[in-house]
Amino acid sequence: DAGVIQSPRHEVTEMGQEVTLRCKPISGHDYLFWYRQTMMRGLELLIYFNNNVPIDDSGMPEDRFSAKMPNASFSTLKIQPSEPRDSAVYFCASSLMAGYNEQFFGPGTRLTVL
Amino acid sequence: GENVEQHPSTLSVQEGDSAVIKCTYSDSASNYFPWYKQELGKRPQLIIDIRSNVGEKKDQRIAVTLNKTAKHFSLHITETQPEDSAVYFCAADRGETGANNLFFGTGTRLTVIP
Numbered sequence: 001d002a003g004v005i006q007s008p009r010h011e012v013t014e015m016g017q018e019v020t021l022r023c024k025p026i027s028g029h030d031y032l033f034w035y036r037q038t039m040m041r042g043l044e045l046l047i048y049f050n051n052n053v054p055i056d057d058s059g060m061p062e063d064r065f066s067a068k069m070p071n072a073s074f075s076t077l078k079i080q081p082s083e084p085r086d087s088a089v090y091f092c093a094s095s096l097m098a099g100y101n102e103q104f105f106g107p108g109t110r111l112t113v114l
Numbered sequence: 115g116e117n118v119e120q121h122p123s124t125l126s127v128q129e130g131d132s133a134v135i136k137c138t139y140s141d142s143a144s145n146y147f148p149w150y151k152q153e154l155g156k157r158p159q160l161i162i163d164i165r166s167n168v169g170e171k172k173d174q175r176i177a178v179t180l181n182k183t184a185k186h187f188s189l190h191i192t193e194t195q196p197e198d199s200a201v202y203f204c205a206a207d208r209g210e211t212g213a214n215n216l217f218f219g220t221g222t223r224l225t226v227i228p
Contacts, residue, residue: 033216042203042218042219042220042221043158043203043218043221044218045215045216045217045218048215056215091157091158099146099207099208100146100163100165100207102148102160102163103160103216105157105158105159106157107156107157108157
């Protein structure tokens, strides 16, 4: 397996634009997580899915953020409209089962909002 | 919710010396404590984990200890090498007893000086 795949790897956009980040989890993994990493706040869980269903989105900062998982092999994180404070590295991770399970992270998407 | 605190935020050691990173957590229901290593520009990767029914776990030069009564756990790296230089994150999770939701510490940047 190629591991967790994220695209794009880098995204530069202007304030107000819509941004869509994409993730393909490891095949067979039932859990998918979206994290945001910044120097100030470290690694923050934004939302996670179990079997394509959102379970906990309490970490989503604002209504400008939304996430979907239309099938077991694809998820998106959308920011609309984007703001400069959204600049961060966004990681997607997946794990096989609940609890006691390693989360495998993707390479991340570095987002810069000008 | 869970609150994980991690110290120190930065740590420099001479090659060959030991390094210790400490974390505390607040939720007594947490029972799974993984450690992730993130090299510069790379994704976080699991290096070791411990469950609450174990007080210590070793894997070559890396060991983790857990004190459930005091709600703290530590990462010990012996005979440090330059390739150990990275940011290390501790995390806590309820494991099987709750949602699959890792709460991360803020990270420790370890620098091993050759």
